Amino acid sequence: MSTLDGLWTVERVGGALPPMAGVRKRIRGAAGATVAGPVRMAFDVRGMELRYRAPFVGLVDVLEPAGEDWEGRSTLFGREFGRFRLRRISVTQELQSQLVKHIDEALAMEQNVLRMLDSMISTTDDPEIKQQLREHKLETEKQADRMQRRLEAHGASPSMVREGVGIAQALMKSVLDVARTEKAGRNARDGYATEAMEIAAYQLLERIAERAGDEATAEAARESRAEEEAMARRIEANWDRFAELSLQEAGVAV
Template sequence: MAELDGVWDVKRTGGALPPMLGVRKQISGASGETKLGPLPGASFDVVGLSLRYRAPFAGFVDVLERDEEGYRGRATFCGREFGDFELERIKTGGEMASEQLKEQLVKHIDEAYAMEQNVLRMLDGMIGTTEDSEIKNELREHKLETERHAERMQQRLEAHSATPSMVREAGGIAGALLKSVLDLTRGEKAGRNARDGYATEHLEIASYQLLERIAQRAGDEETAEAARENRRDEEAMAK
């Protein structure tokens, strides 16, 4: 797919151009046309970032420059500029669906990261209230593993130019604090901690299975692999 391929809305920004309401440029490869509604279009050839119109509009050339949202353009005739405009890409249904899928993927990575942060805080509480030395050592190993899982998810967030959600972080802190208070008031701590650990492992396994599927649908194999690695670790711990 060429850089300019697609359908573009044209917006007048200055000069002697007429109102551009309803004007669009349709570009495919090395050619395209400027159209107004159902009327016949003016055909042009794409040469780099120049749109060179064909007869009967020979001599007209649109010169484009990249912009944050699309392109800025200068309308020229025989080398003389007579107007300015902007191009904004019209997203197709497939493109919008792809963007929504990527947004969903980032959301699930963020939730996985928040989940691991919450588990870390819960593990701290469980380690502090468990007297059984064997279970305490297992919990400490689980904490080291969880730190690696959180780091993988943070790296995947950074790969998508995203940062952890402070709202989810706050929710994780509140949940961990509540569990710490409950741990101090309830009996049979070792047995209850073992039960909590078992339930947490299976929640994490299910979360990473879902993240892996979403990443595969979004074409993000690196995130899918990170989810697989975390899931395998959780499955091994759950045995």
């Protein structure tokens, strides 16, 4: 009999269950969860039953071994309403799919940054800062290409699996939306926060790629991160200047 521990895909076999594409069960020891996109239903494992916790009390999956897989019956207060099959997802498969997800998110992030840089370039008067932003825009285009190529190397196309762009979008929103009287300081602040976010994303991507044995993606993440770090240092070297420009824009002579 196979153990229940691990990660499983759920396939609908019959009954009143919804389509199960993308539905997974994660089981570890005496507990687990059925996960469908943002919905997570936690359960306790009791023998061969998965007993759902509140707010799904009364819902129980009853399992039976079927070779390497498991067959399951979904029951509500003891009444069967659907049948499904659990197929094991290997760690390697899951690692690859997580890697692709991180690459895709990095690509989405760079595409957002390109829009942000356009906005910053158009709201910056200082010629030297404008030039730095333009140079970083060229770097950012290359970074997006790098991620696009890594995605293609995995046979994936952009946006298949996007979930985690929320942070990037929230950050960009403050940059793109606001009609501002004072730009230099805010551009610098938002730019610096964005670089920090990109550095963090590439640190994670590099490590996940290494664990997945994808050295080319790890190297791409390192290259892009080095550029983001250089950009962050350029901003750091100019805080006095940004403060001065901010005050000038606000009409305060210093």
